[in-house]
Amino acid sequence: MDGFGWRVLFVSVGAVGILFAPVWWRCYREPHEDPRLSQQEREHIENGGGLSAPTDQQVAFSWPLVRQLLSKRQIIGASIGQFAGNTVLVFFLTWFPTWLATERHMPRLKVGFFSILPFVAAAGG
Structure with missing residues (x-):
């Protein structure tokens, strides 16, 4: 390339x-x-x-509603999963290509190839 x-x-x-x-x-x-x-x-x-029908009603912020939301295991699980997934994404988008180029002294074409592999694997399931 x-x-x-x-x-x-x-x-x-x-x-x-x-x-x-x-x-x-x-x-x-x-x-x-x-x-x-x-x-x-x-x-x-x-x-x-x-x-769903649009509503003009705004729900005011309240700490009891936040506590109720954070008491749900599904919300906690989804939040942990999102945090972990985004951490891995940022690593493979930023640090990994830089590491391959600077520490492993790979040419840009190889860096691109190895950087895309995790995303190809993720797309494949």
Whole structure:
């Protein structure tokens, strides 16, 4: 990639978008145009679907509500998971590539390859 420069990456990402555009154009339909929707489904979507009703009421801050929220195991678990996930993300986005380049003396192409591996593995599950 060093030999090609940033333009090749820019053009390749754009090409993926252009190749995907016909698929989107072919598959995407407005609810009133989609032949696979039943009349009942179409009416449900056009009447607001699963949207909740908007409210103008503001809930005032109160420590008892915060205490109630923090007493839920699901909230604590989600918060710990978010903290851990973000810590790992920041490590792999910032420190890991720098370490590979400065301490392991890897060229930029290899740094990019090894830096993307955790994200590819995460996407694969």
